[in-house]
Amino acid sequence: xxxxxxxxxxxxxxxxxxxxxxxxxxxxxxxxxxxxxxxxxxxxxxxxxxxxxxxxxxxxxxxxxxxxxxxxxxxxxxxxxxxxxxxxxxxxxxxxxxxxxxxxxxxxxxxxxxxxxxxxxxxxxxxxxxxxxxxxxxxxxxxxxxxxxxxxxxxxxxxxxxxxxxxxxxxxxxxxxxxxxxxxxxxxxxxxxxxxxxxxxxxxxxxxxxxxxxxxxxxxxxxxxxxxxxxxxxxxxxxxxxxxxxxxxxxxxxxxxxxxxxxxxx
Amino acid sequence: xxxxxxxxxxxxxxxxxxxxxxxxxxxxxxxxxxxxxxxxxxxxxxxxxxxxxxxxxxxxxxxxxxxxxxxxxxxxxxxxxxxxxxxxxxxxxxxxxxxxxxxxxxxxxxxxxxxxxxxxxxxxxxxxxxxxxxxxxxxxxxxxxxxxxxxxxxxxxxxxxxxxxxxxxxxxxxxxxxxxxxxxxxxxxxxxxxxxxxxxxxxxxxxxxxxxxxxxxxxxxxxxxxxxxxxxxxxxxxxxxxxxxxxxxxxxxxxxxxxxxxxxxxxxxxxxxxxxxxxxxxxxxxx
Amino acid sequence: xxxxxxxxxxxxxxxxxxxxxxxxxxxxxxxxxxxxxxxxxxxxxxxxxxxxxxxxxxxxxxxxxxxxxxxxxxxxxxxxxxxxxxxxxxxxxxxxxxxxxxxxxxxxxxxxxxxxxxxxxxxxxxxxxxxxxxxxxxxxxxxxxxxxxxxxxxxxxxxxxxxxxxxxxxxxxxxxxxxxxxxxxxxxxxxxxxxxxxxxxxxxxxxxxxxxxxxxxxxxxxxxxxxxxxxxxxxxxxxxxxxxxxxxxxxxxxxxxxxxxxxxxxxxxxxxxxxxxxxxxxxxxxxxxxxxxxxxxxxxxxxxxxxxxxxxxxxxxxxxxxxxxxxxxxxxxxxxxxxxxxxxxxxxxxxxxxxxx
Numbered sequence: 085x086x087x088x089x090x091x092x093x094x095x096x097x098x099x100x101x102x103x104x105x106x107x108x109x110x111x112x113x114x115x116x117x118x119x120x121x122x123x124x125x126x127x128x129x130x131x132x133x134x135x136x137x138x139x140x141x142x143x144x145x146x147x148x149x150x151x152x153x154x155x156x157x158x159x160x161x162x163x164x165x166x167x168x169x170x171x172x173x174x175x176x177x178x179x180x181x182x183x184x185x186x187x188x189x190x191x192x193x194x195x196x197x198x199x200x201x202x203x204x205x206x207x208x209x210x211x212x213x214x215x216x217x218x219x220x221x222x223x224x225x226x227x228x229x230x231x232x233x234x235x236x237x238x239x240x241x242x243x244x245x246x247x248x249x250x251x252x253x254x255x256x257x258x259x260x261x262x263x264x265x266x267x268x269x270x271x272x273x274x275x276x277x278x279x280x281x282x283x284x285x286x287x288x289x290x291x292x293x294x295x296x297x298x299x300x301x302x303x304x305x306x307x308x309x310x311x312x313x314x315x316x317x318x319x320x321x322x323x324x325x326x327x328x329x330x331x332x333x334x335x336x337x338x339x340x341x342x343x344x345x346x347x348x349x350x
Numbered sequence: 351x352x353x354x355x356x357x358x359x360x361x362x363x364x365x366x367x368x369x370x371x372x373x374x375x376x377x378x379x380x381x382x383x384x385x386x387x388x389x390x391x392x393x394x395x396x397x398x399x400x401x402x403x404x405x406x407x408x409x410x411x412x413x414x415x416x417x418x419x420x421x422x423x424x425x426x427x428x429x430x431x432x433x434x435x436x437x438x439x440x441x442x443x444x445x446x447x448x449x450x451x452x453x454x455x456x457x458x459x460x461x462x463x464x465x466x467x468x469x470x471x472x473x474x475x476x477x478x479x480x481x482x483x484x485x486x487x488x489x490x491x492x493x494x495x496x497x498x499x500x501x502x503x504x505x506x507x508x509x510x511x512x513x514x515x516x517x518x519x520x521x522x523x524x525x526x527x528x529x530x531x532x533x534x535x536x537x538x539x540x541x542x543x544x545x546x547x548x549x550x551x552x553x554x555x556x557x558x559x560x561x562x563x564x565x566x567x568x569x570x571x572x573x574x575x576x577x578x579x580x581x582x583x584x585x586x587x588x589x590x591x592x593x594x595x596x597x598x599x600x601x602x603x604x605x606x607x608x609x610x611x612x613x614x615x616x617x618x619x620x621x622x623x624x625x626x627x628x629x630x631x632x633x634x635x636x637x
Numbered sequence: 638x639x640x641x642x643x644x645x646x647x648x649x650x651x652x653x654x655x656x657x658x659x660x661x662x663x664x665x666x667x668x669x670x671x672x673x674x675x676x677x678x679x680x681x682x683x684x685x686x687x688x689x690x691x692x693x694x695x696x697x698x699x700x701x702x703x704x705x706x707x708x709x710x711x712x713x714x715x716x717x718x719x720x721x722x723x724x725x726x727x728x729x730x731x732x733x734x735x736x737x738x739x740x741x742x743x744x745x746x747x748x749x750x751x752x753x754x755x756x757x758x759x760x761x762x763x764x765x766x767x768x769x770x771x772x773x774x775x776x777x778x779x780x781x782x783x784x785x786x787x788x789x790x791x792x793x794x795x796x797x798x799x800x801x802x803x804x805x806x807x808x809x810x811x812x813x814x815x816x817x818x819x820x821x822x823x824x825x826x827x828x829x830x831x832x833x834x835x836x837x838x839x840x841x842x843x844x845x846x847x848x849x850x851x852x853x854x855x856x857x858x859x860x861x862x863x864x865x866x867x868x869x870x871x872x873x874x875x876x877x878x879x880x881x882x883x884x885x886x887x888x889x890x891x892x893x894x895x896x897x898x899x900x901x902x903x904x905x906x907x908x909x910x911x912x913x914x915x916x917x918x919x920x921x922x923x924x925x926x927x928x929x930x931x932x933x934x935x936x937x938x939x940x941x942x943x944x945x946x947x948x949x950x951x952x953x954x955x956x957x958x959x960x961x962x963x964x965x966x967x968x969x970x971x972x973x974x975x976x977x978x979x980x981x982x983x984x985x986x987x988x989x990x991x992x993x994x
Contacts, residue, residue, distance in 0.1 A: 090447075092440035096518075097454050100511060103473040104457070106480045110472065122483045164369060167362035175359035183363065190374050192620050194572035196593035197613035200600050201377030224373040227366055287464045287575050302462040316472065323465045330460025331453075338453050534695065535728040537715050539789060540745035549730045549741075 104327065110320035118316045133321035143322065146301035149215065150284070151329065153298065156219035157283040158276050161226040162234075165275070169234035170260070174243065187228040198224070199292045206293055217293045218300070222283045229282065230275045237271025238264075270340050277337045284330060301326055384610035402611035412612065414587060415595040422591055423570045426509050430566060433510070434517025435555065438525055439547070441518070452522075455515040467579025470508045474580075481507075494581065498588030505577045505589050512576065513566060520562045524555035564624060571620055592616055639706035639797050641669040641692065641830065646701035648687055654699065662687045663855045664701070669798075669832070674824050676845035677834045680877070684854040685834050686802065692832065693800055694718045705797050721790020722800040726807060727782030731775040735766055738774050739788050746793075760788045763823065780812045784819070791827060798830040805840060817844060838878050850874050866920070872987045875918050881948060881959045883982075884924065888917045890983055893992070898933040898954050905979055906992030916984040921948070923980035924960035928969030935974045 110118050111133055113126040137143040171177070172184055202221050203212070211217040245267070249259040265272065291303045305322045385402055406412050437455075442448045458466070476482035476493045481504075485492040494504040528550060536546050574593035577583070583590035583598070590598070596616065600609035648662040657663065662684045669675055677685040690696040691703060694715035702711045710718050730738050739760050743753045761770050764784045769777065774785060783804055790799045805813045817840065824831055835841050841848050842862040850858045850865065850873070857871035858864075869875035875883030888897040891910070895902045895917060926935075926949060935951040935958055949960045949968060960974065983990045 089440045090442075093437055093442075093451050093455075096437050096514075097451065100454065100458055100515070102480060103469050103511065106473050107469050118478060122478055122480075160369075164365045168366040171359035171362035174353060175356040176353040177355070177357045177359040177363075180359075183367070187366070187370060189621060189624075190370055192568045192572075192617075192624055193374065194574075194593060194613075194616065194620070196572065196574045196596050197381065197617055198373075198377045199597070200606075200609075201380035202373075204380060205372075205376050220369065221373060223369050227370055231366060281460055284460060285462050287462055300462075302464045305465070305468065319468065320472070323469055326462050326465050327457065327460070331457060334453050334456045334460060338449050338456075529726065529728075531724040531726065531728050534693075534715065535722065535724065535786070535789075538693075538720065538722055539742040540716055541741070542745065545741075545745065549732060553730075553732045 107320050107323050107327075110316060111324045113317055113320075115315050115317045118320075130317075133317045134325075136318060137321055137325065143301075143304060146299055146304035146322075147325065149294070149298050150290075150300040150302070150326075153215040153218040153222070153290070153300070154280055154283045156215055157222045157226060158279040160219055161223055161230045161279045162272060162276055164223075165227055165230035165234055166260075166265075166272075169231045169238055170264075172231065172235045173238035174246070184231075187231055191225050191228045191232075193224060195225075195286065195288045199288055202289060203292050212293065213295045213297045215298050218290045218298060219283075221289045221293055222286060225286075226279045226282055230279055233275045233278060234268070234271055237268045237274075241267050273337060274340050277333060277340070280333055281330070381610045381613050384606045385614055387607065402607040403615070406608060406611045406615060411595065415590055415592050418588075418590065419571065419592040422505065422573070423567060425506055426513075426570045427563065427566055429506070429510055430514045430517050431559070431563060434514050434562065435521045435559070437514070437518045438521035439551070441522055443526070452519070455518055457515075458512050459515055461512075463575035464579045466508065466512050467576040470504065470511075470576070471580050474504045496585055498585055501581050501585060501589050505580060508576060508580060509570065509573070513569070516565065517562045520558040521555050524558040525551060528554050560627075564627060567627070568620060568624060571623075639708075639830075640671040641798060642702075642704040643667045643669070644702040644704060646688075646691065646698050646703060648691060648696065648698045648700070660699075661854050662691070662698075665856050667849075667856070667859065669830060671830055672828045674821075674831045674844060674846045675833065676841035676848045677832065677851060678836070678838060678841040678848050678877070679851035680836055683851040685851050687854075688851070689800055689802060689832065689834050692798070693720055693722055719793075719796055720798050720800060721787075721793065721796045722802065723783060723786045723790065723804045725803045727779055727786055729774045729777075729782050729785050731773070733774055734771050735774055735777070735785060736761065736770045738785050739792055742789050742793055756792050756794070760792050763791070763826070764788050764819075779807045780809070780816050783808065783816065787820075787823070791823065791829075794827075796829060798832060801831065801833040801835075803835055804833075805835075805837075813840075820844065838880075842878070850877065852877075868989065869918065869982065870989045872916060872918060872984050875920070875982070879920060879922075881921055881950075881961075883918045883920050884953075884958045885916050885918045885984065886953055886956050886958060888915060890915055890917075895981070895983075900933045902976065902978055902981070904981060904983075904992065906994055908983055908990060908992040911983075911985045911990065913986050916987075918982045918984055919976050919980055921959040921961040923977040924958075925975040925977075926960055926962065926966075926969060926972045927975050928967070928972065930971075930973060932973040932975035935972055937968065937972055940968055 109124070109126060112129050112131065113123075114128060114130055114132070117123070117127055172180065206212050206217040206221070211220070241264070245263070246259065249263050254263065287300065287302050290300045294300065294303065301322065305319055386400070441451050461469070473479045474481045474494050476486050482492055482494070491497075492500050494500040532550050533546065536550055541549070572593055573591060574597065577589050577591060578594050578597075581589045583594045592612075596609055596612050599605045599612065643665050645664055645666050646662070647660055647664040649660045651659045654660055665688070677688060679685050687696065691698050694710070694713055694717070697712060702709050704710065705718065730741060733741065736757050739757045740753050743756065748756075761767055764787075766781065766784065766788075769781065774782065777785070787799070787804075790796055805816060808816055820831075821844065833841070833844050835844075842865075845862070847859060847861060848865055849856055850871075852871065852873040858869065858874045860868075860870075865874055865878050869878065869883060872883070872885045875885060886897065888895055890896075890904075890908050893904045893907045895904055897917060925932075933953060935953045937949055937951045939950045941948040941950070945964055947962045947964065947966060947968070949962060949972075951958050951960065951972070951974070953974065958974065962968070983992065
């Protein structure tokens, strides 16, 4: 029983990796070979699809767009959530509990419900098809999340530290940036990771709010698919490339992931 | 922690409030507005009161989508929660292999949702996809584009693939918070493997599991992109869950009143279930 | 219940230890008597937890054997050894009531239901938890939780030994004393062998019949509290036990003559010639201060008045040298120390040397 314990996570990881392997497998095949039938490995190994993506601006600008609005959203979410989380963790104020709960309910708002109103809202303020529009729209679910996680980390820092710093003559902004933020550094890292993650994977809003200039990579994939017929190799390669930023980010925060979850705040 | 009463703290919350309100209140008002009006185009609207609501609540179509939604969500929770816990229990507690497991398992969580859909769309194809080909090779007739049951199975399998890791990570984090001495004490007390799980591991995981269930409930209740890309709601209406139906009504048929009324009903249901769940678990914690 | 024999036991965390320094626990050969109350005393990192883990079965020693009675248990897992352990931080099963917690080890061992009920009821009485029997264990205070962890061992009646790993760390100071008294009481009542690990000398000296003092992986002395006070076998024991600790200063010894600070003291015993580092040790309680030039000149740095007595901190040839004087004693300005020769210990490379009478 205990000796076979490793089998459980191993089988699960195999189950997780198979579809990814299949995508990788196809990305190195030509479209003809893919449609020709089932095969475990590419018969004619080609990196043509990847070359196409990295040389065709409609493709690679999709990547730049995605990374631009995800980065923008992460910065906005974390920097807005920091003072708010501090307020929730340190002070009692009129309506604080209701406000906190209301913030969390926004995490429950189904994007499908909001897609159309968002489109009208951001068109009317002239932000349609900009990175900022998507970044702001993703704040709907990322800011509540960021406040929630950060509040957990901040509550773990004893209040005496704040009081000592004020006694030592620190002003609030200096205390916050020089003393407090380094203390919750790993918390900020975890928060940024989750903001990145949820903004990177969300597509319904990102697609609805853009048309040309700020179109995310995944939207480029589906639109290309419908206009130029089924170029499956190209699609697979683009899919593989969307996995890579996530994989890099996970690798860097791997030691913090469990910790962030352990705060019980995700 | 004792908190200080300080209403100036509002100023620190204000930026968050403004940005979330812009995103939540304005669109919500738009939706509410649509839900009580009708239009013949040209931005001319008529007040319709609760007509759309009663229409939606009485419609076969809504009942169908709602039923499919609940069975999908229930199935997903019934599979992912126990499976996630089991995997977390079997994972190494620390060291190199624990890191490897965490990184590999987190991978599906960071793939854009429509890529997940597209990936499974191909993976499950009976002629060129590994899953579809494999099942047919085993003698099981499987084609998710034609058979409603197969489509249903694929949507669930895809969700298990996509989200079980979230439960694993949460449960794993809960397990990490258990001091080694608890296991030693249990060993000395002669506790069986089951007793260790029941009286040490499960109580410590209770909090994170509550979060896992809530998150999986909310997210599976809102699920749209992955099944839409995978099956487009078909074959027929067999995988048309709430969000897909909603978008069909709003964008496909441009039936804004119906779609908005559905949105509101749907949002209220999520809120209600979450609130109930939250209250019940909180009450259980107090007594 | 059984006596516990440590037979040439030693442990190293390295797979291939090279020499003494690699051993976290240096060779120890000792018999713990059945029903004794022992304390393992030493600073953190001295190897006391290693020794405890070997006894409890969490560690298999690199060398030697451990016997419970006549049975060699060296390779046994903790649950096969039939011992109980109380940890530093209370381990209780949060979701169970106090009574269920106490019943847990018995239920696991398939003891009949009515027997369990009887024993648990007894134990609740003994531990003074009567009013809390059916409360969830979660909301209890730390000392109540520690009592429950102890109770889970005691209900088993037949345990070979109960091990305590710094059990009072998280207990409020005023409750420490109470809990310690309770522990003493239970020891008398049940007569289990108890082994108590601590770095606090008060806890060790008040709890134990025999104290095992450890220092850098070595057992430096095993003795009753009186023996540790009167005849420290190692300068570390002298320092560590007593407040303030023993005065230890370098000196030279020839036969029954001790040379210190330009003075000669006649010793009651004769010593063979000693190579290497020679020190004399005397407890501050056996040092008097004189104003008339008798004894060895010292310079006084501070005087702490503790009420019942005074601690005089002084320097003898630049080394700290303390004296404990009775309340109201005169502190001379030009002081010299008069040492009771019968209370002097001679230490060779830190170990006590016994002279010939």
